[in-house]
Amino acid sequence: MDGQARRKKIIDIVRKSDKPVSGTFLANELNVSRQVVVTDVALIRANGVNIISTNRGYIINNSDSRCKRIIKSRHTDEQILDELFTIVDNGGCAENIIINHRYYNRLEAPLNVSSRREAKVFMEAIVSGKSKSLSSATSGYHYHVISADDEATLDIIENELKAKGYWLPLDDWISQ
Numbered sequence: 001m002d003g004q005a006r007r008k009k010i011i012d013i014v015r016k017s018d019k020p021v022s023g024t025f026l027a028n029e030l031n032v033s034r035q036v037v038v039t040d041v042a043l044i045r046a047n048g049v050n051i052i053s054t055n056r057g058y059i060i061n062n063s064d065s066r067c068k069r070i071i072k073s074r075h076t077d078e079q080i081l082d083e084l085f086t087i088v089d090n091g092g093c094a095e096n097i098i099i100n101h102r103y104y105n106r107l108e109a110p111l112n113v114s115s116r117r118e119a120k121v122f123m124e125a126i127v128s129g130k131s132k133s134l135s136s137a138t139s140g141y142h143y144h145v146i147s148a149d150d151e152a153t154l155d156i157i158e159n160e161l162k163a164k165g166y167w168l169p170l171d172d173w174i175s176q
Contacts, residue, residue, distance in 0.1 A: 006030055007040045011049060011060070020057030066147040068095070069154045072168040073161065074140045077126065077133050084119035086160045087146060091153045097134050098143040109134055111144070141168075 001009070009030060014021045023041075027034045041058060044051050050061040075083055087094050093114035099107050113119050125131045135142035148154045161167040 001030070003040065003043075006032070006036075007044050010037070010040055010058075011044060011051070014051060014058050014060050017059075020054050020059050022057040025057070066093075066149060067151050067154055068145055068147045069158070070143055070145055070170065071158060071161065072141070072143050072170050073135075073166045074142070074168055075135075075166045076140055077136055079166070080126065080133060080135075081119055081123045082164065083161065083166050084113050084122070085116060086164060086166075087144075087157055088113060088115055088119060090148075090157045090160055092146050092148040092157045095145040095147055098145075099134050099138045099141070100143075101137055107134065143170075 010026055013026065013029065023034050023037045026037045030037070041051055041053070052059050052061050073083060084094055094111045096108055096110050096112075101107055111122065113122055126133055146154060146157060148157065158167060
């Protein structure tokens with residue numbers, strides 16, 4: 001069985017199970033090592049399947065019922081951490097960043113920042129010079145898809161960003 005077929009089988013086994021499926025069980029079932037299962041699960045995640053490792057085994061979270069909202073924002077690189085803290089401290093996740101570059105058009109990159117720790121790790125890369133912020137290419141203007149458990153939480157995040165002067169009204173470009 002090739003890797004792609006094996007990963008489909010892992011998804012099928014975990015999805016059909018009413019309880020977490022251990023890596024050992026999957027390894028035995030598929031006649032591979034536990035390390036192969038771990039690698040396959042990482043690849044499954046990278047392809048967008050919300051497979052979660054628990055202390056009892058793997059489960060697939062099908063309840064991606066989080067509310068999402070696109071926001072437009074502008075700030076300096078020095079304010080990035082404050083913007084991200086505002087989002088995560090109020091229960092949100094900055095799923096991505098999108099810019100509208102004059103030459104390259106729409107560019108999007110995943111962030112998936114849902115904690116202060118993740119925000120700090122992201123900023124360390126910017127501050128260290130390993131990378132530049134995407135929004136620096138557009139004078140600080142950018143968009144985020146923000147997710148939260150409910151619309152009320154998204155409202156709180158939006159209001160906090162407005163109070164700090166980061167939030168801007170959306171334009172038509174983002175919906176294209």
